Amino acid sequence: MRTRGEVMQSKILAVLKHADSALSAYDILEALRDEFPKIAPPTVYRGLAALTEKGSVHRVESLNSFVACTNHNHDHASIMSICDDCGSVEENEAPKIFDDLSGLLGKTGFDAHRHVIEVHGVCAACGDQDNAS
Amino acid sequence: MRTRGEVMQSKILAVLKHADSALSAYDILEALRDEFPKIAPPTVYRGLAALTEKGSVHRVESLNSFVACTNHNHDHASIMSICDDCGSVEENEAPKIFDDLSGLLGKTGFDAHRHVIEVHGVCAACGDQDNAS
DNA sequence: ACGCTTGCGTTATGTTATAACGAAATATAC
């Protein structure tokens, strides 16, 4: 049974792509409830796990939530900038920072496998708004 | 009323300092249950919030858990290296990386307030062990 | 067709975190 799972994954991805901020698994669940009235958490979490594995979706650790990837050409992790005002999450590329980090930790004998870099603050749009008011 | 809260905070901090890995709020709760049989989650969470505010404790976002600060002289955030094998969490200093990050995001108009940098991997001790075996 | 493997939906439960309220401690006013 291949198709059923892929259908669910594409539905989940579509929900995330149409969102303007990170969504929790339960936000996604609610969004899919119309079409799949009996949907349950493991269905969503399994879809998210598969999508995360593929790199189509990223988990935002500091929000316990998920975003669709907006930059499909990255071989390394992204830097997430998270606006605490409007909730927007942007992916930023910065290979150099990952190199620096690996270098720094390598000196201590630490072998890095997965990087979590999430910066909270205020995005350009919200900053402008605050200035204007 | 100052003392009552500070007693609980120091107990929580002591538990974290004696742990060899990050602890969840509920791990701490269990550890304090002997001395405070009726302790409840909000008591632990309030203590942790106060300690985090002071900088004595850091939350590890990607583990939903907490560690005692091991480097009391930092004005900026730390880089946490987390061993997925033994669970150890180390604080690493790297002001330059924070400067680079702020610089990078500043160019996009993002105003950074709080940095989360957590690197998962295998620590030196666990790496050696794996090699030996 | 038969038995094997794999993936998925479902039920149930485990784990993490906070809202809300009332009692107790502290401070301020008189």
Next chain:
DNA sequence: GTATATTTCGTTATAACATAACGCAAGCGT
């Protein structure tokens, strides 16, 4: 010193996030 306002904290209850375990059904080799 008593009354009143303010803050802090314990407690109960519940919300939010996540996974274990089971069983069915699809796909596959024989």
